[in-house]
Amino acid sequence: MSEVMSNGVMSEVMSAEALMPSKKLSARGWMRANLFNRWYNAVLTLILALVIAYLGFRSIRYLFWTAEWEPVRANLTLFMIGSFPRDEQWRVVVQLLLLAAAFGVIWGSMIGASRDRAAQSGSPFSAEPGWVALRRWWGLVLLLGVLLLAAWGILPLVLAFGCIALIFMLRRIAMRLASKVRIYAWFGGYVLLIASWQIVSGTGGSAWFWAAGLLAFWGIRTVRKKDLTPRLPLTLVAIVGGGAVAWAIYTFILNGLINFSGVGWDNWSGFHLNLIAATISIIAAFPLGLILALGRRSSLPAIRWLCVTYIELIRGVPLIGLLFIGNSLLGFFIDNDPFIDFFLDTPLSQISRAIVIMSLFTAAYLAEVIRGGLEATPRGQTEAGQSVGLSPWQITSRIVMPQTLRASIPAIVGQFISLLKDSSLLSIIAVSEILRVRASVHSQGAFTTLGTAETLVFIAFAFWAFAFTWSRESQRLEKHLGVGER
């Protein structure tokens, strides 16, 4: 069915392309054709050009001359990491380096994997040069440039260029690995990610517990060299068992040898906290949203109604209301619960409660987004799976889900971007994320009235750099997955 449809659409696109002039116009010709082709268009062009020039002039004059950037410059560290203890600041630096390394390894492995796939199907492949990617991320690069300019010094420069060098070096190495060795690169990247988390949060070991569990899963999968989905229970047992062993080793042996004490959640603040809170919520919300979406379509009424109730309840309440509930009410009954303490590195602090609420909130919205994708996947796909004798689990995981997720990528990324921006709502419950830091900055004697607009501009710019880059990447992923698949 979709074959016929897309053919129809394709031919229309083709004919539209055929109508377009093939030769490129000169700049002068293009302007004549598009801006001054009628007298009223010429007038419009002139008026708009004046307006744009005026706005541009005012913006540039503001940004480079009249604006008071001193509150931002003097408090740059406060904006970025808030009241993170200054003598533990090295942890954030190491975290950045570890993240850069993980990013480089994973990125390189991804390129290597798609090169192998291309080689298998015999299609040509050329890896995108690193600088092209940097050009795509110009928002983030600009943010980095502004930060470096504001924190002018040798150390930040070395750190920034060290991270970039690390990314591209490891990317280059990982890219060239043979496909047999690549599995270790994936492991490595994963371990680096976990380590980057542990270096800040310190003792507790639960992060290592989950890491070990997932590694056990990958290990079994590699050893058995086959699809484990039909043996899900066995796999889960292996994960939990492997995890428990790793956890025991970590807690009873490693922890005694090395002191892993870190900085508790309550001391994380600034933009660092915004990014961490959003990332954790994304990671937690995604599987939950997936389960809720599937549960809502379940044939078992109990599960279906449970999921529907959850989704509609959460979607019916504003995030601020939920944050208030989590902040004020949850403290009365779930604090110091040993079971919860075990799964989180520290007792449920104000920040972790807020992160739990954000995850639960996003999961409900994600569930609806994914359900949209599920509805869009033709019923015939499931029937085809049934006709070749696949189990319901295999049909869902191998046939329906890939199509569903591909269809819902733009909406999912949109949800994540709004989650990042929503993390600024934490300021309302006095969690000192970047917007709250701004209130602190303007309570400092020198800045009570100075540069109040400039700090807002800076915060908006920081959010924009990340949101814009994510959105660009999602567009690229969309295009990438859509090509030649349907």
Next chain:
Amino acid sequence: MRSNRVKLFAVLACVLGLVAVACSSDSGNDTDDNQQDTASLLDEVRDRDQLICGTRDDLTGFAQKNSEGEFEGFDVEFCKVIAAGILGDATKVEFKALGPERFTSVQAGEVDILFRNATATASRDGREGLAFPFTTVYDGQRMMVSGDSDITSLDDMDGASICVVQGTTTELNLNAVLGARGISFNPVLYSSHTELREAYQAGLCEGYTADGSALFVYKFTSEQAGGPQQRILDEVMSKEPLGAVIADGDSKWEQAVTWVMRATIQAWEFGLDSTNINSYSGNDVNILNFLGRNDFDPGLGLDRDFAINVVDQVGNYKEIYDRTLGATGLIMEGSYNRLWSDGGLHYAPPYR
């Protein structure tokens, strides 16, 4: 069907396994803390060896964060006073910046004590289950207008727009005082001082009403930074005794923190400050008792040398006031925040 049952069992086994792992982990570190529900917060704080002090991070002079991310200000100093008096070390404080639901945090036991320029009122003391052991600053609500405004008293404010922080006693007072005078005004509500200040700067309201202390600090810092002149009207619209807040029903904790705070006043009255308390060489019995040099223990559950720790590590009331509020334009002279012997309201019952 069969395989489904196997799956179910396996999943159950996993869950059981997780629970078992979880339980085994707490047997090690979870001692029977929960049995001591009746114990005082005083013992709990000593066991923890850390005071959790609720404060704020956005009020100049009282509690703010510097560019190093450290809390500073008058309220913050009093957190340190409590830590020095009870734990013997002013640095053993964990500060928690709290928002408008500050009292919930006290009730839920998330903070041991709250210094967040909160006004003591009857309904907070009664219905909300809070206790106000000590007043640190005697304040009153005032009104600020722009220096070039022709408003010279509250009676000129008919029809004026007035900025006020929502949900505070300030808002209630404003309605009560102006209502009683038959002045109709246009309230402009904000959820925080930061937003309010910006609105006031942008000229969105003619009057800015808040505790006098906050207004004087604002006037001082903004004029120092080259901002426009401000004028604070003479009328005092309310009584605002600002001070410490704790949860009701823990008399041991209450008397301990009360006397620790009174020590800052008592030391001031004795003429003791951080520079001379360790070198006191007189033989005034009252002072020697206060310093714990004599064999005197009033039975407050405090260390004998608590007053020395407080004054040596933090300072007496005047020192604290001068380096925080005094440095941001709130002059002690002429206010109620002087010693009783000097015409003020600060008065500590005798330590004997």
